[in-house]
């Protein structure tokens with residue numbers, strides 16, 4: 201989280217439109233809301249999750265942390281991220297699309313993100329991302345299906361054309377079983 205937020209802060213500015221593709225307990229949604237809502241400019245955050253309980257947790261966290269003015273700039277959707285294009289405002293490019301894959305901390309370990317829909321969602325994210333934007337993926341390999349999903353994300357990243365994308369991967373060497381971070385920067 202520490203590293204990922206530092207990278208996001210280099211990309212995201214007040215007034216930007218950003219997407220949290222996996223809201224979970226809302227920590228990433230909150231961090232993004234703080235980045236796009238500044239004194240002078242208020243951006244827009246779209247968050248989504250397939251679990252109603254995750255959206256409730258996110259909503260509670262936002263309600264108790266953000267000002268009412270900031271809170272109205274966050275919209276939450278009970279939706280699979282592979283369908284993000286269905287709800288996005290027409291003509292608005294995203295500055296950042298964040299994926300934090302795996303299962304809801306504190307929830308069922310059976311309800312996890314899956315390679316097939318993650319791949320469709322990455323395709324959709326690449327379409328809605330504006331120039332200078334970032335797709336950020338935190339991928340866990342410790343749970344069942346996690347390594348296969350990581351390989352899927354990695355394969356997607358390696359196939360992006362170098363004329364328009366810079367794909368990179370960060371592994372935390374002093375935390376060997378920790379998540380792998382994949383950053384896809386759009387030129």
Ligand SMILES: C[S@@+](CC[C@H](N)C(=O)[O-])C[C@H]1O[C@@H](n2cnc3c(N)ncnc32)[C@H](O)[C@@H]1O
Pocket residue numbers: 221222223224225226227228229248249250251254279280281282300301302303304305311312313314317
């Ligand atoms: C690791 S958690 C996200 C953590 C979250 N970003 C946070 O800050 O607390 C992964 C979340 O992805 C959600 N998820 C699983 N499949 C999904 C899908 N197809 N579309 C959107 N969200 C999905 C899960 O319900 C879970 O809440």
